[in-house]
Amino acid sequence: MDWLTDPLQFGFFVRALLAVALVSVLCALVGAWVVLRGLSYIGDAMSHAVLPGIVAAFLLKGNLLLGALAAAVLTALGIGAVSQRSRLKQDSAIGIVFVGMFALGIVLLSRAPTFTTDLSNFLIGNPLGVTPADLWGALAVTVVVGGLLLALQKELLLASFDPTEARAVGLPVRRLDSLLLIVIGLVVVLTVQLVGTTLSVSLLITSSATARLLSRSFKTMIALAALLGTLGGITGLYLSYSLDTAPGATIVLVNTAVFLLALLLRRRE
DSSP states (O other), X not given: OHHHHGXXXXXXXXXXXXXXXXXXXXXXXXXHHHHHTTOTHHHHHHHHHTHHHHHHHHHTXXXXXXXXXXXXXXXXXHHHHHHXXXXXXXXXXXXXXXXXXXXXXXXXXXXXXXXXXXXXXXXXXXXXXXXXXXXXXXXXXXXXXXXXXXXXXXXXXXXXXXXXXXXXXXXXHHHHHHHHHHHHHHHHHHHHHHHOHHXXXXXXXXXXXXXXXXXXXXXXXXXXXXXXXXXXXXXXXXXXXXXXXXHHHHHHHHHHHHHHHHHHHHHHO
């Protein structure tokens, strides 16, 4: 049992376990919407589109997280505006806004005198570097996002899958779509800061996609995505400790393997 208990003597490892569990629950809450609405591209897009906000905050010596949050909100509103006014599909709008924002970030980055460790750590993320303050922040965001999505679940479902009926009963479909995009952006920013871009997208999409293969109801999908993400995260962290590999990438590989196993089992049914 030493392999199970030895890592727990390190505070950073325990915090990493708690962070992965919290982020898994948070990503499951919004990941179900991402997968069901075919917005899987948005996780990766958002994680790159916040770059100009991060760099601008860095250049102004401000808070990097606030800069990223501002960029995420602008990106979400921009995606909504482009898709609604141009009649393009949402994936096209995501691609246009994402590339524009990322290019703006690169231009701003070229003005930065140095690419410091603080900025690179924010962009790359490190589960083993999570602080107690990060955990409390993740818990607060999880509670707020969970409460918001639960309160608007019926309205969001109707607006997502039958917008014509939603408009007929007086629901503000455009505002609900924009709200969902903003929530996704905020969750992506938080999870990228805690666990990095790659793991953030994996928890947001891969775990929810696996749950989609194995569940038949929306609530079951969310619960299963949270469970699979947590178990995959814990397994990946222990493997990375034993094999001395990158923790984020190891967790992603575990989540991918679980998805492939679920896909194989479904095909055999």
